[in-house]
Amino acid sequence: MMRARRQRLAAAAAATVTACALVLGTAHAADRVAVFESASAARIAASQQGKPFVLVVWSLDCVYCKRNFDALGKLRVKHPGLRVVTLATDSAEAMPQVQQLLERVRLTRNAWVFGHEPQERLRYAVDPDWMGEMPRTYFYRADGDRRGVSGVISEADWARHLRWAGIAG
Template identity: 85%
Template sequence: MKPIRRKLLIAAAISLMGMSVANAAGKKDDAATSRVAVFESASATQLTASQKGKPFVLLVWSLDCVYCKRNFDAIGKLRARYPDLRVVTLAMDNPEALPQVQQILKRVNLTRNAWVFGSEPQERLRYAVDPDWMGEMPRTYFYRADGQRQGVSGVISDADWDKHLRWAGIAG
């Protein structure tokens, strides 16, 4: 084989390997942004810190919560009005329910910034989210950029969504 042809083949092989590595890294990044993290009691500060001091909405939900779907529907409409709306989800289901949790989140297009309760006792995990929360569902928290928050239990009306989003500095 001629030296020039050999160099071209080596360069092509190196180029293909580089593209494969870059493609794999891109897929890894996509998977990382859409993976569901396990929430343990020590994760509460990590969850809020992940939003980098920006206002956001935390939706706490469960697979067996029939009313949670209404809040998911409302968030879908709000994201159309406010494309920069930051939403974090926290499923109260155990890690074994992860495939079902992922399926629901994919269906409502909320696969980024998603969490599922870990293996610690639910009471401890709920307390880590909010010491005053007794576990009623759905539960929604509106966070301001400065970390202040308001918690709301139950289905939220359109007018209340607007009020809470204004309070958080998300909507004008």
């Protein structure tokens, strides 16, 4: 009887540890960089559940992209609910460096990096009119309408684009 009780306790403890590991693993997985393939563009838009958001396309070797990250950091202080998705155009092999930079700028949620399809196909999946210039920022409205902007965005332009997307008043 004592042995059966110990076995039940051990089984319950193991189940609890497994459940905790799954929960922690899921939370941690949300902060991992996902691999972007051409079908991912529609998944990203759908994942935002009809809410306005900003998609920031960047690269590790893009100096100007880092300026947009600085501006985003300031904006997230003013607008804590600002939904940001990042997409690095670097190869999936650069994922550790991409993850490290995103951790430094606190943008690890909803982060993506280009996968193994040809760059042209992946860029086309993001926007058929985009020629690859960076940084590239897309402002999505709740209705799915979007506006793409190339280059570093000034503080006044951030405010204007966020208002257009319905993110800031």
